Amino acid sequence: MSEHDSALGESPKAEPESTLRIGIVTLFPELFGSFVETSMVGRAVKSGNLDVLFEQLREHGLGVHKSVDDTPYGGGPGMVLRVDTMTSAIEALSARMDSPRKILLSPQGKRFEQADARRLSAMGDLLFICGRYEGFDERVRGAVDEELSLGDFVMTGGEVAAMAMIEAIARLRPAVLGNAKSADDESFSAGALEYPQYTRPVEFRGVMVPDILRSGDHGKIDLWRKNASAVRTAERRPDLCDGEKTNETS
Numbered sequence: 001m002s003e004h005d006s007a008l009g010e011s012p013k014a015e016p017e018s019t020l021r022i023g024i025v026t027l028f029p030e031l032f033g034s035f036v037e038t039s040m041v042g043r044a045v046k047s048g049n050l051d052v053l054f055e056q057l058r059e060h061g062l063g064v065h066k067s068v069d070d071t072p073y074g075g076g077p078g079m080v081l082r083v084d085t086m087t088s089a090i091e092a093l094s095a096r097m098d099s100p101r102k103i104l105l106s107p108q109g110k111r112f113e114q115a116d117a118r119r120l121s122a123m124g125d126l127l128f129i130c131g132r133y134e135g136f137d138e139r140v141r142g143a144v145d146e147e148l149s150l151g152d153f154v155m156t157g158g159e160v161a162a163m164a165m166i167e168a169i170a171r172l173r174p175a176v177l178g179n180a181k182s183a184d185d186e187s188f189s190a191g192a193l194e195y196p197q198y199t200r201p202v203e204f205r206g207v208m209v210p211d212i213l214r215s216g217d218h219g220k221i222d223l224w225r226k227n228a229s230a231v232r233t234a235e236r237r238p239d240l241c242d243g244e245k246t247n248e249t250s
């Protein structure tokens, strides 16, 4: 995959109006190879509903070694991503997009939730900035619109966080998921966890599918699912029930 090309390196094609355009600044675009070629994301890219652009940070590096990092002022371990090379990469990628919303990936950001996926899925172009090493020179934060974290843990780089967020966002676009209804039924879409699901066989090692789900009575099935969803949410995620946590309500 060429770092400057669209996903899959195909020649540019006419984009459907619904195309979600995503840009990624990274030192490791190759990490995204199978991500943009496989399953839902791969299908969305092939159909033109999703366009993924990469900017190789290294190409903006300085000197013969194309350096993008340096030692921290004040001392301390590790290396910090420079503001000048990072800004150059962000600006170069932005110029290939339509006023993208710039999102810095960082464990110090706001924790990414389904509500953020929903919010970002309704926006225009999105540009994700993946860090490495000890993270970014603080001044990079002045060049972005928001800072998002995948959760309260530290990874080596922002690429896995970018993939997780891109998948959660893209699948909320009706043209990408194909069946908008299935996203509405899922966990968090109505502030609760999804009800238990079953498929064939009816009996597995003595455990049966609940009779009601095979009754054909859709009124009763809906009621059962609502109740099961409430019970499951109360057991596993009481924070979603008592309003401590902000969730989507639509």
Ligand SMILES: C[S@@+](CC[C@H](N)C(=O)[O-])C[C@H]1O[C@@H](n2cnc3c(N)ncnc32)[C@H](O)[C@@H]1O
Residues within 6 Å of the ligand: 105, 106, 107, 108, 129, 130, 131, 132, 133, 134, 135, 136, 148, 149, 150, 151, 152, 153, 154, 155, 156, 157, 158, 159, 161
């Ligand atoms: C080793 S981390 C740097 C952590 C930083 N020194 C700190 O303590 O906040 C390197 C990069 O990985 C990415 N990263 C690590 N954990 C992340 C998380 N939970 N969410 C989003 N990005 C993360 C960020 O882009 C970060 O700049």
